[in-house]
Amino acid sequence: xxxxxxPGGRVAYDSAxxxxxxxxxxxxxxxxxxxxYQFDALxxxxxxxxxxRLGYGQSSPAPPxxxxxxxxxxxxxxxxxxxxxxxxxxxxxxxxLDAALLAPDRVRALALICPGVPGYEWxxxxxxxxxxxxxxxxxxxxxxxxxxxxxxxxxxxxxRAMATMQLRYMxxxxxxxxxxxxxxxxxxxxxxxxxxxxxxxxxPETTETAPEPPVLGRLRDVRVPTLVMNGGHDVRFIQDLVxxxxxxxxxxxxxxxxxxxxxxxxxxxxxxxxxxxxxxxGLLLDDPLLDDPLLDDPA
Numbered sequence: 001x002x003x004x005x006x007p008g009g010r011v012a013y014d015s016a017x018x019x020x021x022x023x024x025x026x027x028x029x030x031x032x033x034x035x036x037y038q039f040d041a042l043x044x045x046x047x048x049x050x051x052x053r054l055g056y057g058q059s060s061p062a063p064p065x066x067x068x069x070x071x072x073x074x075x076x077x078x079x080x081x082x083x084x085x086x087x088x089x090x091x092x093x094x095x096x097l098d099a100a101l102l103a104p105d106r107v108r109a110l111a112l113i114c115p116g117v118p119g120y121e122w123x124x125x126x127x128x129x130x131x132x133x134x135x136x137x138x139x140x141x142x143x144x145x146x147x148x149x150x151x152x153x154x155x156x157x158x159x160r161a162m163a164t165m166q167l168r169y170m171x172x173x174x175x176x177x178x179x180x181x182x183x184x185x186x187x188x189x190x191x192x193x194x195x196x197x198x199x200x201x202x203x204p205e206t207t208e209t210a211p212e213p214p215v216l217g218r219l220r221d222v223r224v225p226t227l228v229m230n231g232g233h234d235v236r237f238i239q240d241l242v243x244x245x246x247x248x249x250x251x252x253x254x255x256x257x258x259x260x261x262x263x264x265x266x267x268x269x270x271x272x273x274x275x276x277x278x279x280x281x282g283l284l285l286d287d288p289l290l291d292d293p294l295l296d297d298p299a
Contacts, residue, residue: 001058006074009060013051013075017043020108021084022280024050025072025092027263028116029166030192031057034089037269038276046280049084051075053095055199055206057192062206069098069118069211076106085109085280089265091116097245098211101218109225109283111276114234114262115245119210126237130169137165146201154202163193170262173233185266219248226252227279229272231260238262253279 003010014032022042024035032050042048053071055062072095076084085108088096093115100107134143138158145151146158167189172178178186228246230239246254255275257264265272 003059004075004078006054006071006078008054008063008066008071008074011051011054011060011071011075011078012058013049013079014039015047015049015079016040017045017047019046020280020284021076021081022046022048023072023076023081023084023086024048025086025088025096026050026052026056027090027092028056029090029170029196030189030263030266031195033057033188033192034263034266035087038087038265038273041273042276042280047081049075049079049081053092055203056196061199061203064204065207065209067098067118067209067211068095069102072096072099073103073106082106083108085111085283087111087113087276088115089113090262091118094118094120094215097222098215100222100224101211101215104223107224109227109279110222110249111227111229111279112245113229113264113272114231114238114242114260115228116238117216117241117245118208119212119214120216120241123237126235133165133169134162137161149201149205151201154198159194159197159201160190162197163190167193170235171267173235173261175233175261181267189263189266216244216248219245220250222249222252225279225283227255227275228252229255229257229260229264229275231262231264231267232256232258233261235262 001012003012026032026034032052035050039048039050052059053068054060083106086096093112094117096110098118100110138161226249230242246252257271260268
């Protein structure tokens with residue numbers, strides 16, 4: 001693990017390999033460790049970078065206001081990467097998409113896995129479905145105090161309960177129980193999610209700046225090769241959004257992963273890695289200049 005300075009603090013990242021740059025952005029329920037299988041497999045032919053957003057994993061706390069899409073570009077700047085393929089999971093996919101709209105000349109291609117979209121308002125039906133689950137995990141009064149950053153302390157049992165509830169809703173879904181995961185994968189998911197809530201509730205409040213104009217209305221402006229993956233067992237509202245993204249980006253490929261929920265890079269790592277390798281190899285065939293090696297990290 002290394003760190004590099006960006007305008008809002010220091011970002012923790014891992015980097016390996018040489019060749020075209022592939023930069024991984026994690027889901028909001030995880031940290032950069034969610035990419036460990038893809039990271040190792042693709043480092044044989046690419047310069048791979050996986051980083052923790054500010055406020056996550058081993059990076060600095062997020063500043064009072066943050067736009068994570070711009071943060072992706074700040075990481076590229078800090079590591080001396082002029083142009084990269086951006087790979088993102090969940091909101092990491094949404095932030096990669098925002099980065100491509102902010103600086104299209106910096107992004108060679110996009111691979112969006114069950115992507116969220118910055119600034120998107122989830123349907124009232126979804127919020128009504130989730131609220132009872134939240135309150136069953138953590139009492140409403142304590143949950144409100146955490147959300148307001150007004151709690152005297154963050155209780156470990158609340159962190160554990162919230163992490164488990166979110167993973168069961170997002171990753172397990174209607175498929176049964178966590179027994180479908182290997183013990184190692186479930187433990188990793190739990191550890192990452194607990195870290196998210198421990199930091200999110202315990203650190204100073206941060207506000208995410210929504211892109212303007214909204215990303216969802218600008219999908220037609222994305223002009224790079226794009227692969228979108230959808231988990232067949234993902235939350236139905238998220239699947240609806242994923243298909244909107246795939247349908248809205250000109251020429252985007254939609255790959256259905258019928259056995260996956262919301263976090264395919266951990267749930268079915270081989271399938272995701274194979275899809276990414278095929279996508280990346282196709283880009284090299286289209287643009288041989290991408291095969292030029294890049295310099296080592298300046299950080």
